Amino acid sequence: MTSLVFLIPLSVLILIGAGVALFWAINRGQFDDLETPGLLPLSDSDDTPRERQ
Amino acid sequence: MTGACWHCGESLPPDPPQANVAGIRHAVCCNGCRAVAEWIADLGLADYYRLRAGPAARAPDPRAVKASAAAFLRPELSRHLVRPLADGHSEAIVLIDGMHCTACCWLIERTLERLAGVVDVSVNAGARRLRIVFDGRALPLARIIDALGRVGYRALPLDRDALDDTRRRETRYAQKRLAVAGFGAMQAMMYASALWFGAFDGADAATRDFFRWLTLLATTPVVFYSAGPFFAGAVRLVKARRLGMDVPVALAVALIYGGSVIEILTGGPDIWLESVSMFIFFLCAGRYLEMRARHHAGDLSDALARLTPVFADRVEADGTLLRVGAFELVPGDRVVVGEGGSVPADGVLETDQCRVDEALLCGEPTPRHRRRGEALCAGSIVVGAPATVRVTRVGADTVVAGIVALTTRAASSKPRLARAGERAAAGFVARVLVLATCTAIGWAIVDPAHALAATVAVLVVACPCAFALAAPAAATRALAVLTARGVLVVRPDALEDLASVTHVVFDKTGTLTEPAIARDRVITRRGIDRDAAVAIAAALAQGARHPLARAFVAAAPATLPAVEARESVAGRGIGGLVGGRRYRLGRADYALERESCPSNLEEAVVLTDADGVVAAFHIDERLRPGACAAVDALVRAGIHLTIASGDTKARVEAVAGRLGIAAWHARQSPTDKLALLASLRARGARVAVVGDGVNDAPVLAGADVAAAVGTAADAAQAASDIVITGRLDALAEARAVARQTLSILVQNRRWALCYNLATVPLAALGMVPPWLAAIGMSASSLAVVVNALRIGTVEETPVEGEAVVRQSALA
Numbered sequence: 001m002t003s004l005v006f007l008i009p010l011s012v013l014i015l016i017g018a019g020v021a022l023f024w025a026i027n028r029g030q031f032d033d034l035e036t037p038g039l040l041p042l043s044d045s046d047d048t049p050r051e052r053q
Numbered sequence: 054m055t056g057a058c059w060h061c062g063e064s065l066p067p068d069p070p071q072a073n074v075a076g077i078r079h080a081v082c083c084n085g086c087r088a089v090a091e092w093i094a095d096l097g098l099a100d101y102y103r104l105r106a107g108p109a110a111r112a113p114d115p116r117a118v119k120a121s122a123a124a125f126l127r128p129e130l131s132r133h134l135v136r137p138l139a140d141g142h143s144e145a146i147v148l149i150d151g152m153h154c155t156a157c158c159w160l161i162e163r164t165l166e167r168l169a170g171v172v173d174v175s176v177n178a179g180a181r182r183l184r185i186v187f188d189g190r191a192l193p194l195a196r197i198i199d200a201l202g203r204v205g206y207r208a209l210p211l212d213r214d215a216l217d218d219t220r221r222r223e224t225r226y227a228q229k230r231l232a233v234a235g236f237g238a239m240q241a242m243m244y245a246s247a248l249w250f251g252a253f254d255g256a257d258a259a260t261r262d263f264f265r266w267l268t269l270l271a272t273t274p275v276v277f278y279s280a281g282p283f284f285a286g287a288v289r290l291v292k293a294r295r296l297g298m299d300v301p302v303a304l305a306v307a308l309i310y311g312g313s314v315i316e317i318l319t320g321g322p323d324i325w326l327e328s329v330s331m332f333i334f335f336l337c338a339g340r341y342l343e344m345r346a347r348h349h350a351g352d353l354s355d356a357l358a359r360l361t362p363v364f365a366d367r368v369e370a371d372g373t374l375l376r377v378g379a380f381e382l383v384p385g386d387r388v389v390v391g392e393g394g395s396v397p398a399d400g401v402l403e404t405d406q407c408r409v410d411e412a413l414l415c416g417e418p419t420p421r422h423r424r425r426g427e428a429l430c431a432g433s434i435v436v437g438a439p440a441t442v443r444v445t446r447v448g449a450d451t452v453v454a455g456i457v458a459l460t461t462r463a464a465s466s467k468p469r470l471a472r473a474g475e476r477a478a479a480g481f482v483a484r485v486l487v488l489a490t491c492t493a494i495g496w497a498i499v500d501p502a503h504a505l506a507a508t509v510a511v512l513v514v515a516c517p518c519a520f521a522l523a524a525p526a527a528a529t530r531a532l533a534v535l536t537a538r539g540v541l542v543v544r545p546d547a548l549e550d551l552a553s554v555t556h557v558v559f560d561k562t563g564t565l566t567e568p569a570i571a572r573d574r575v576i577t578r579r580g581i582d583r584d585a586a587v588a589i590a591a592a593l594a595q596g597a598r599h600p601l602a603r604a605f606v607a608a609a610p611a612t613l614p615a616v617e618a619r620e621s622v623a624g625r626g627i628g629g630l631v632g633g634r635r636y637r638l639g640r641a642d643y644a645l646e647r648e649s650c651p652s653n654l655e656e657a658v659v660l661t662d663a664d665g666v667v668a669a670f671h672i673d674e675r676l677r678p679g680a681c682a683a684v685d686a687l688v689r690a691g692i693h694l695t696i697a698s699g700d701t702k703a704r705v706e707a708v709a710g711r712l713g714i715a716a717w718h719a720r721q722s723p724t725d726k727l728a729l730l731a732s733l734r735a736r737g738a739r740v741a742v743v744g745d746g747v748n749d750a751p752v753l754a755g756a757d758v759a760a761a762v763g764t765a766a767d768a769a770q771a772a773s774d775i776v777i778t779g780r781l782d783a784l785a786e787a788r789a790v791a792r793q794t795l796s797i798l799v800q801n802r803r804w805a806l807c808y809n810l811a812t813v814p815l816a817a818l819g820m821v822p823p824w825l826a827a828i829g830m831s832a833s834s835l836a837v838v839v840n841a842l843r844i845g846t847v848e849e850t851p852v853e854g855e856a857v858v859r860q861s862a863l864a
Contacts, residue, residue, distance in 0.1 A: 008267065015236055022232045026225050 058082035059102075060090045074102075089205050093160070100159075135194055136454065142172050143189035146182055147208040149201070164204050168192060183208070227341050230279040234334035237275035238327070244268045245327035258320075265317045265324060272326040276310050280333045296482040301489075302336065305329075305512035312505045323506065328824035332513060335831025342838045365397035366390075368441070379447075386444045390435045398431045399451045400442035410434040427607060473524070485515040485813075492817045503819050510816040513826040515809055519837040523801035526841035531794040534845030539779030540787045547774035550758045552791040556738040557687055557784075558730065560752075561698035561708055563745035564762050565781070566674040568601050570608040574671035576657075579664075586668035590660050592616050593627050593638045601658065601672065602627070605638075637661050674704065676711065677762070679780030684712045686785030693738070697721045697729055697752075726752040743784065744773075760784060794844050801837045808833045 025031065058065055059072060059079035069080040072090040081087045093102075135145045149161065158176040165174045165185060170192030175184050185197060198208045244267045283306065286299035306329055313324040366374045368387040379397040382388065387403065390396050396409070408420040411433045420436045423429060429442055432453040448454065489511045496504035532542055542548055559565050575583045591609030593616060594602035616629040626639015637643065641659045657669040687694060696717040698705045705719040718729060726742075730752065733740050742756035753759035753773050761773035762781060777783050812829060815821050821829075 011240075012267075012270070015240060019233065019236055023229055026228050026232070029221070031228050032221055032224060 060087075089203065092203060135189065136450070137189070141188075142186050143194075144184065144186050145194055145197075146184045147198075149176070149183050149206050149208060160204055161201065161206060164200055165197060168197065168200055171197070223344065227337070227344055230282075231334075231337045231341050234275050234279035234330065234337045237271045237279070238330040238334040240271035241268050241275075241327040241330045244271065262317075262320070268324065268326045269314065269317060272310070272313075272330045275330040275333050276306060279337055280306050283333075283336070296479045296486075298482060300482055301485055301512050301515070304486075304489075305509055306333065308505065308512070309509050312509070325506070325509070325822075325824065328822075328827045331824065332827035332831060335827070335835065339831065339834040339838055342835070342842070382444050382447050384445050384447060387441055388444060389439060389441050391439050392435060394439075395434045396429050396431050396440075396442060398442075398444045398448075399446035400429055400431075400444045402427050402429055403441040403443050404438070407438055407440040408436045410436050426609070485512065488515065488813065488817065495817075496819065506822065507817065507819040510819070510821045510826040511813060513830050514812045514816040514821060515830075519801070519805040519808065519830075519833040523798060523805060523837050523841070526838050527794050527798045527801065527844060530841050530844045531790055534790055535787055538783050538786055538790075539777065540783045541776040541778065542774070542787075543776060544774040547758050548791045548794060550739070551741065551775065551788055552795045554692065554739045554741045554758055554788065556693045556695065556733055556740045558695045558697050558726075558733070558740060558742045558756070559714075560742075560744040561696055561700055561705055562601065562674075564743055565677060565680045565696070565712065566708055567677050568604045569673045569675065570604050571671045571673045575668060576671075577668045578666050581667060583668075586660060587670075588614060589631050589636055590638050590658075590668070590670065592631055593629050593636060593660075604672070605670075634662050636667070674708065676708070677781050679782035681712060682780075682782035683785050684714060686782055687788075688713075690785065690788065692788075695729070695733075697726045723752055727755050730755045743777075743781075760787075790845055797840055797844055801840055804840075805833065805837065 058069075058081045060081050065080055065082050069082060070087045071078045072081045072087040074090055074094040079090065081090060135143045137143055161176050161183065162174050165171050165183075168187075170188040171185065172188065173184075173186040176182070183201075187194075187197065201208050244264045248261065248264050248268070280303075283299050283302045286297065287303035290297045290300055309325050309329040309332075313326045313329070315321070316324050365377055365379045365382055365388045367377050367382065368389060369375050374389060382398050388397060388400070402423050402425055404425065406422060406424045409423055409429060410420045411430065428445075429435075429440070430453060431446075431451040446452075489508050492511045493504055493508040496507050528548065531548055535542055562568055570587065575586060577583055577586050587605065587609050591605040592614045594605040614631050616631055620628045626637060626643040628635065628637040628639075630636075638660045639658065641657065657671055659666055660668045660670070684694060694714045694716065696705060696709050696714055698717075698719055699721055700719060702719040705717050709715070709717040718725070721729070730740055730742065734757070739757045741758040741760055742753050743760045743762060744753055745762055753761065758775065759773040760775040760777060762777045775787065777787075808829070812821065812826070816826055
């Protein structure tokens with residue numbers, strides 16, 4: 001049972017770390033557009049996407 | 054309350070000014086806030102302070118307000134923002150900065166409605182957009198902006214970055230809330246399962262308490278961060294003395310959380326923290342999906358707005374190219390659009406030919422050919438070769454701006470369906486609250502230990518989220534699907550009407566067919582050259598909106614003689630002075646000013662001057678793309694079709710024959726068409742009229758559903774409920790989508806009702822534990838939203854699929 005005293009705070013820390021990483025990613029706009037990136041490889045043209053310069 | 058400004062909530066200076074509102078003195082932080090508060094009270098709008106959810110923005114610096122109002126006086130800016138409407142009024146759509154809540158909406162609407170010259174104001178709280186219709190001659194836009202500034206709001210020109218920003222912020226906030234709720238719910242569930250199993254293992258009390266505190270730790274951010282908007286919404290609703298679905302949600306969350314904290318502190322037997330975090334997670338997921346659908350609808354109109362480039366390459370007098378802002382262009386300028394570039398303003402092609410991609414404007418996926426003299430729309434993309442364009446319309450006058458305004462207008466007015474849904478949900482919430490109170494009292498008498506659990510279960514299980522989401526989710530999704538297919542729904546209620554249509558009446562010219570002048574069948578008199586006759590006719594026809602007039606302009610050379618004293622008689626013809634001679638162009642009886650006309654001229658369009666006939670033009674007609682497919686699809690759907698045209702018997706009969714339409718009426722005046730509509734409707738038919746939206750406006754107004762077929766150019770002015778900008782067969786699809794929307798709506802309502810009827814009695818009897826109630830209720834809302842997302846998935850042909858892919862890639 002003593003391992004719990006160590007493991008549970010660790011899990012809480014990892015959770016907080018994951019939360020912070022996700023917030024960072026969201027704020028950096030990585031989840032703003034969930035559709036276009038999936039289609040980009042399908043387009044024939046070489047030019048970079050027009051939006052979000 | 055001490056130390057905070059009554060108006061904006063900022064801290065007070067040592068000797069604060071006092072605002073006198075309704076006889077009570079309130080301390081405010083600055084004279085600006087005092088002026089705003091007193092002005093709001095003077096207008097009789099003091100209710101704002103009762104309704105608002107948060108403190109107002111600090112009164113802006115008067116100089117800044119003046120400067121921003123002055124900016125709106127600049128002609129370039131107001132040309133971009135203000136759009137003249139057909140009835141002589143002006144329309145502007147601006148973004149409002151400093152809006153917090155629906156009370157702000159209310160304040161802005163009331164403030165502006167009091168200005169003389171304002172016709173209509175609507176504020177969209179979600180999008181922070183203000184749409185105002187006003188009399189441009191009596192009231193300059195700068196006065197409106199100034200009035201907004203005086204109540205503490207700043208108007209911003211509706212540009213793309215601002216649009217993006219609002220939506221991006223909302224999306225990110227929703228994603229973060231979802232993430233916190235997801236993490237929290239997972240952790241809480243994990244600790245809770247340890248508790249459940251621990252209970253069987255006979256774990257000691259200290260371990261149990263440790264895990265209970267851990268669960269509380271995981272749940273607290275979920276309740277206070279993820280569920281924040283539900284609490285804020287509930288407080289707002291209660292303050293406004295209304296009921297909505299946020300009220301039972303907030304009540305349930307607060308009860309469960311509060312109850313569980315008390316249980317932990319007192320060492321009681323049950324906690325439900327894992328249920329509440331899961332409940333919030335599913336609620337957030339449902340709201341997130343609903344938001345995605347809503348944004349998707351907005352995305353399309355924004356994609357349109359984003360189409361117009363910011364810069365243009367203008368051809369200067371000496372032939373060099375100068376890069377200028379697109380807003381600096383004026384009609385008459387010539388611009389060069391490179392290959393793959395988009396056209397900055399509406400104009401006429403001056404190079405020999407080019408191909409343009411208008412996928413976003415009309416849903417037509419393949420690039421179209423344009424020849425010299427033909428019109429190009431702002432936002433279309435030039436493919437193949439660079440093009441020189443003579444600008445004819447700029448800013449808010451362009452087709453694309455008109456379409457954006459149309460879709461914005463449709464999105465900012467609430468459809469009848471959604472309003473009915475909201476009213477029903479409010480009534481439902483009242484009943485749920487009564488029922489929950491009865492349950493609480495009942496259990497308190499029978500067995501107080503179960504009272505909280507049963508009450509919470511009733512609140513959670515009966516939350517009418519599914520009920521309230523059903524209509525908006527379906528309506529939003531349907532509008533988005535239709536916009537992607539080139540059908541703009543201007544009046545949201547039209548969707549409901551379209552689904553029940555039994556008859557469709559088509560106009561012929563410009564709707565089913567496209568006229569073209571047969572160059573080899575131009576008959577001239579008195580030795581006049583054919584080309585000269587076409588040029589005179591085209592000069593008269595230039596600017597007229599009848600499809601035949603367009604055909605003349607298309608057939609004529611690029612430079613046309615000047616016309617003075619232009620006149621026109623609707624449905625008959627046009628006249629004017631060309632080179633000093635008075636000409637008339639139109640049906641023979643109009644052109645010759647006679648009651649009857651020679652039989653050899655009956656079929657023709659005739660050009661006359663004072664001495665008689667100058668030329669007679671014969672018109673070739675070809676069917677519009679998609680006309681056959683549209684007729685087939687509608688007939689298959691069991692719709693009765695009728696053609697009502699002002700054209701001659703022979704021509705109408707020929708078109709009707711080619712399309713296989715048995716019922717047709719020729720030589721119909723607008724009055725005849727209205728009489729036809731009236732007789733159909735008297736027999737119980739629900740009639741949709743399809744016209745070109747401009748020439749048959751009065752007839753369209755008499756229909757249950759008015760659909761205009763625009764070559765995009767007229768879409769903006771069309772007096773109609775639905776505008777079809779692409780192929781005509783989109784009408785049949787629109788009807789299919791409308792029917793599907795209604796059937797899904799009915800399914801959703803039935804599902805929500807059955808679910809509630811089945812579960813509420815069980816919950817009231819204490820047979821549903823709160824965690825099961827949470828799963829059930831959330832799953833039911835998710836089912837409703839997911840079901841609504843099915844709209845538009847049937848009958849998708851490969852061509853449309855391609856169009857959708859292209860649009861998403863561009864958006």
